[in-house]
Amino acid sequence: MQTTALRLRSLAAFSMALGTVGGAHAAGFNLLEQNVSGLGNAYAGSAAIAENASTIYFNPAGMSLLPGTEFSAGITAIKPSFKFSNDGSTGPGGTPITGGDGGDAGKWAALPNLYLSHQLSPKWHVGLGVGAPFGLTTDYEQGWKGRYHSEKFAIESININPSVAYKVSDQLSIGIGANWFQIDADYRLATPRPVPNVGVFDMDTRVKMKGDAWGWNAGILYQATPSTRLGLSYRSRIKVTADGTTKLKNRTIPGIPDGTPLSKFDAEATIKMPDTAIFSVVHDLNPSWTLLADVSWTGWSSIPKLTIENSGPGARDSELDLRFKDAWRVALGANYHYSEKWTFKGGVAWDQSPVRQAKYRPTALPDNDRYWLSIGAQYRMSKNATWDVGYTHLFLRHTDIDNDTNVPERGLTRGSYKNSGDILGLQFTYRF
Template structure:
């Protein structure tokens, strides 16, 4: 076996340490939604950020509007080693907390052209950074994972009648990935690093209907996006670098949401969201020298459930709260990767809206995420030695998220 056949988990998994939604996705696309744990997001059109969750909701936003938001992600991701080793050679030691703080921006614009509501959004659907110490127990499986993405989303919506609206959007999504890991040589460790990027394209659509004077139902769908990624691998002097390519399918999502006005002050919200992570299952890497590598990611489809409440205190103040359960697509300890140490998460959120002037308002939201402890027992075959490497231990994760946004009606 040669160095050029390094484990595919290094080359292009397009995974990330983002633990804010299932797998490696980011749901942080609206500060108004953050205070609700994103409950009812496909049926609640408080501002133009609704276009990410349901483009049909744009018909509920009056006139023209601009929204600018920022989310501060403060994760902790403690790994405790138990029995990591290179089989028959040596035990591996070293605990670590590889989580890094992150910023996630959102920009949205809504306009009107005759009977049509128009929208454009710029946001970050995937991304974060995970960086372990060079001497941690899993250094031969991962050191750095740095994934960035930008999604450009143009939408159009219109009312079919007084009760029902439909919407449609197209997406252009760019991803860039930098990854590294140590290489076991029997002497001084080597290191491999990769850089890869890709553009992918997809669509989104939605339906919003008023089923009673006090109840709305929203349904939406976001398509899969296939990223035909290309890049290079550098072995830092151990072997010549080379180019690589891989087709990676990022999952589709479908959301069903309900809002109900309990009285003139209180609105209740709920939703269920399906993510088709099983499409991100088998990873095939093709190298310039003609070699090929395959691995099964073992991801399963996952569900997210959320409940929330909005309390209209006055003309100037609106308060929000919500809870959610986010199911991980990672099925077991053997499938869990140190690049995606994901587990089930429970959200608890609070937030508010303040009307600063007749045309400008501010939203703030805070969430704390409690993650289940995540066992890992990951086996990989080391290149070029062919030795068996086991990363065995447990992750303990929690996340704080602070979100702010300004809404301008003009």
């Protein structure tokens, strides 16, 4: 017991030093990539499969299927692509706008995760998970046509999730966890500044904020038949108040060196991170084939807008009108148990975006419905050690933008995006 407690404390301490980078590869800026063992199935069956300790995130009740002590760690490389083509964008107040199309706003990102579960008794399990459930990075070339809406928007998060599971009977298990969640945001854009008798020039605006809060998650696992298992899980909303600064620096105003600080304000924003619910089914068709299915819901309507409140002499608040809608996701997958050492995986998914109208599509998140095509493999190198590898390609619908929510200050961004994404991951699991 003391050894397990020491391991849990060591994992928690290591997690505090773990950097997280947002990739935004579930719809919105939710990150499903909380393990790699599920990546090859497009995360079908995520709340019922309980293959390893990463079940702590998807359904903590799944720990009841894990004997002894289990450690799992993985890393996922994510490459989104957001390529804008202009079709009638204007500057503030409808004035002509200069600049390019911004290049590819998607960049490589690395997403790590860590999990540890331990069986205290035949009925009780405890565990700890560390990951990044939300993240986003869009990074355009400076001076592009949509620069007054966004040039860079980055969200990074970390979530520490201690959990406990109780085996009620041979058929039913329940689990619950607490979540300490921290978010960092970095928002950069150009702000127009009129100079009397000269013209309108750009200033660099950068908002940096950080905040943390607590939430919870819970799940149920039910063995309906010897070959069919059902899972139901829920993660709560988390209301985060982040604070930091808004800084303005010169970019093009004549007579002032570029980069000269012009203003600094205290900044604050409150955001309700959405709750999620997952229903999963796992069915062993025969000794060679396992079928998996998922239906999940995300309460994105908790974010109708994002308001950044600035305080100080001359300060003005900034607002993004988002009007996010709740979203659904459906996934189907299959595992082929080729041998005692090898299992091959596949999966498909439809992932609905919270952004439904071109008018409210932000340049910071040029999101749309996406389709997942996934493959993966699992290699059991020994009785206790397992490697997982997975790959997903994301196909996105044609994505129009016609954002005129603040033409007087930011202008109109009109055009279309060609979007796609690739995800590649590697995970190691060891059972003591």
